[in-house]
Amino acid sequence: MPLTNPNRRMVMAGAAAALLPLPALGQSEATASSYVQRVIDDVLEIINSNQSEAQILRRFKQVFTSYADINNIAQRVLGPPYRSLGARQKQAFSDAYGNYLSSKYGRQFRGYRGASIEIIRTNNLGGRKGVLVYSQVRQPGQSPFALDWQVSDGSGQTKLVDLIIEGIQLVSTERSEMRALLEAQRGDVGALTAFLARA
Numbered sequence: 001m002p003l004t005n006p007n008r009r010m011v012m013a014g015a016a017a018a019l020l021p022l023p024a025l026g027q028s029e030a031t032a033s034s035y036v037q038r039v040i041d042d043v044l045e046i047i048n049s050n051q052s053e054a055q056i057l058r059r060f061k062q063v064f065t066s067y068a069d070i071n072n073i074a075q076r077v078l079g080p081p082y083r084s085l086g087a088r089q090k091q092a093f094s095d096a097y098g099n100y101l102s103s104k105y106g107r108q109f110r111g112y113r114g115a116s117i118e119i120i121r122t123n124n125l126g127g128r129k130g131v132l133v134y135s136q137v138r139q140p141g142q143s144p145f146a147l148d149w150q151v152s153d154g155s156g157q158t159k160l161v162d163l164i165i166e167g168i169q170l171v172s173t174e175r176s177e178m179r180a181l182l183e184a185q186r187g188d189v190g191a192l193t194a195f196l197a198r199a
Contacts, residue, residue, distance in 0.1 A: 027158065029122040032131035032151040035158050039067050039149070040117045040135070047113050060106035061099065069152070069159035070098040077174045081182065081189055093189060096196040101174070103199065105163075115139040117147065128154035130161065 042063045046056055074094040075082045082090065120134045130152025138144045150162035163170040178192075185191040 027124070027130045027151060027153045029124050029131050031153075031158060032133050033119055033122050035067075035151055036133040036135070036149045036160075037119060039063070039160065040119070042067075043109055044112075044115075044117065047110050053107075053110070056110060057103055057106040060109065061102035064102040064105065065098050067160050068098075069155050069157075069161050070094050070101075072152075072155060072159070072161050073101070073171060073174075074098070076171050077178050078182075078189070079175060079179075081187075085189060089189065089193075093193045093196075096193045100196040100199045105170075112137060112139065125150070128152055130154065132164075 043060070046059045046063065049056065051059070071090075071094045074097040075090075077097065078093065082093070085093065116138050117135050118138070120136055122134065123132045125132055130150060133149045133151060135147050135149065136144045137147050145166050146164070147166075148164040149160060150164070151158060152161045153159070154161075161171075181195065182189065182192050185195065
């Protein structure tokens with residue numbers, strides 16, 4: 001029987017619309033700020049604990065891989081070679097790079113023991129770029145310095161996609177380093193992945 005009732009047509013149209021994916025609303029500054037505060041709280045709790053370096057680095061890796069968009073960062077850091085990889089190779093590189101990066105920055109953050117990190121302000125960058133959350137690190141006997149966090153929900157979840165320490169971007173710095181490491185491995189991403197997994 002043909003559907004002629006306008007009310008029924010409206011109901012059916014509404015039901016169909018409900019099944020369509022909703023457009024991303026973009027990351028709100030309040031959500032990004034709250035997210036970064038959780039990261040800061042977890043990081044400070046870890047580095048101010050009385051655990052060994054091995055225990056601290058293991059816990060930092062759990063926090064880092066939970067809060068950061070590792071796949072996004074790994075893709076941007078490796079650049080064009082990443083796009084030529086198969087799905088398994090991409091995942092292997094991302095996993096190895098996440099291990100490498102968490103160990104590297106875990107040691108760096110360990111040097112912030114006794115510090116306080118205060119969120120100063122936020123700036124909505126728009127769209128998938130997300131929100132930049134500005135913070136200041138204060139350590140006893142030292143001048144404060146800027147530590148900024150770029151947060152985006154472009155992957156479908158709120159995640160950390162970059163760190164900026166005193167104006168120097170993590171992704172830009174890491175991209176240069178990965179190029180040098182890849183050259184040392186003669187352009188072999190598989191060999192680079194194995195190297196990062198051991199680092």
